[in-house]
Amino acid sequence: MSFDEDFSLVTEDLSLHKIQKEIEKLKKQHSALQAEQRVLLEGRDSNVEFTKKFQERVVNMRRSLEDEKRKQELAVKKEQEKLEGLKQEHSRLKVEVMSMEQKLKTMDETNQNLRQQTEVSTAVPEKKVVFNGKTADGANALSFDMKPRIMYPMEGGTALITFEEEEVAEKILALKEHEVALGECSIVVQAEPVRFLVPSGVELDTQVCPHRILVSNLPKKESVDRILDKLEIHFSKSKNGGGEVEETDMLEDAGNVVITFMDSNIAKGLTDKQTHEVEMERGKKHKVKVTPFLNGSITVLQTCNITCKKTVLLTGIPAVMDQDNLQDQLEIHFQKTANSGGEVDAIVYNPPGRRSLAVFEEEAPEAEQSQ
Structure with missing residues (x-):
């Protein structure tokens, strides 16, 4: 084997070893990636679970807030109803207080009136009185009776004649003119009603x-x-x-x-x-x-016009004789039924040129007159 072949073998061995190392490195990286993937998956699952629980908490919190809102609205409504009830009660009490104040004022005025009545009643001098068997309406009325005493001005040449019966006065007034024989002469007089303006109520x-x-x-x-x-x-x-x-x-x-x-x-x-x-x-x-x-x-004076029922005013009387004789002649004339007259209760003659005041007083009841 040549040197080149040995070098080639060495080179191949080194490349394989390097590849193996690279493979080991990649395996480690793969394992690390798998581990990291597991961690990420666990993190994802944890986040999903957390998100689910968070959403559940959000739903529960929203439901709780809505329940709390409804409770608060109900509490506010109850408080408003309570406040409205208190306002109505306050208004009722205010009206009641005003009513009580008015009643107290009325009672004070009544007490004051009673106090004044007591003082007034004690202000009346003692007089001997006796019950005569009569009764009258309005025994509890706060009032008093007045006996009129009217001063009636008589012009000159007039006479006032009062009859015992109202019917006689009505006949004399109905005829208006009357011829009165005075011996050798006669006079014509006019009969007029006697009217007064009198108080009908006084406070x-x-x-x-x-x-x-x-x-x-x-x-x-x-x-x-x-x-x-x-x-x-x-x-x-x-x-x-x-x-x-x-x-x-x-x-x-x-x-x-x-x-x-x-x-x-x-x-x-x-x-x-x-x-x-x-x-x-x-x-x-x-x-x-x-x-x-x-x-x-x-403080209050109410008046009314009244006509004297039994008294007649004779006008247009000339001074043809002295006052007493002429008054007697007038009385004789108006006493005769032939002249539409009747029984004369009173007569007064005022000659021409003189002014007199005739006094009219309240007529006594028949029961009193007969006593």
Whole structure:
């Protein structure tokens, strides 16, 4: 074997060995790649599992969020309903409070009215009364009756004649003109109805005067000046609960005395006690009643026109004779049934050139007239 052949063999051996090494290297790379592939596959499977679990968690989280959202919406709805209920309750309570305040105000006004009525009732002087068996409607009404006293102006040359029966006055008015014989002459007079504008309803606003008292139940036999002097002396003394007196006045129509004090803190104490013993004669005392004095003003005045049922106005009467004779002649004429007249209850003649005031008062009921 030549040298070239030996070299060729060596070369071949080296190439084979190199190939084997390369194969071994490739096997190792293949094994590494397989291992890396397994790792990647495991990583992929792990990622897929993680992704699946993550998606499940996302779904569960979304479902949980939706449930939480629904719960929150339901809670908000309940709170809104509760708030609306509270608002309605607040409105109801507000209305109830306003109603209670109005009721309290009404009760306060009622109490004030009752207090004023109590003071007014104690302000009435004592009078002896007796039940006469009669009843009237509206016993609980807060009102009072007025007896009218009307001043009717009479022109000159007129007469007022009042008949006992309304029918007679109606006949006289229906004829209008009447010829009255006066001996040798006669006169013609006109009959006219008597009309008044009178109050039909009056409302008064009364207040107790802090400076005045009303003294009633006074002795009948003493003179007015003596009564006023004794009352002023008694009620000016502090030991009697009085004070400095500014003025004393006698109410002639009622027979009571009004005493005015300088200070406003005197009257209340005296009216609270009511009964006071005043020395009218030396060593003799007389019990008087002290009640509040009321100041009042008319707040409502309603009026109406009325026609006098029994009284007729005669006009156009000349002064043909003296007043008394002419009045008698007129009465005689209108008493005769032939002249459509009847029984005359009252007559007054006012001559020409004179002006008089005729006083009209409320007619007493028949039951009272017969007593």
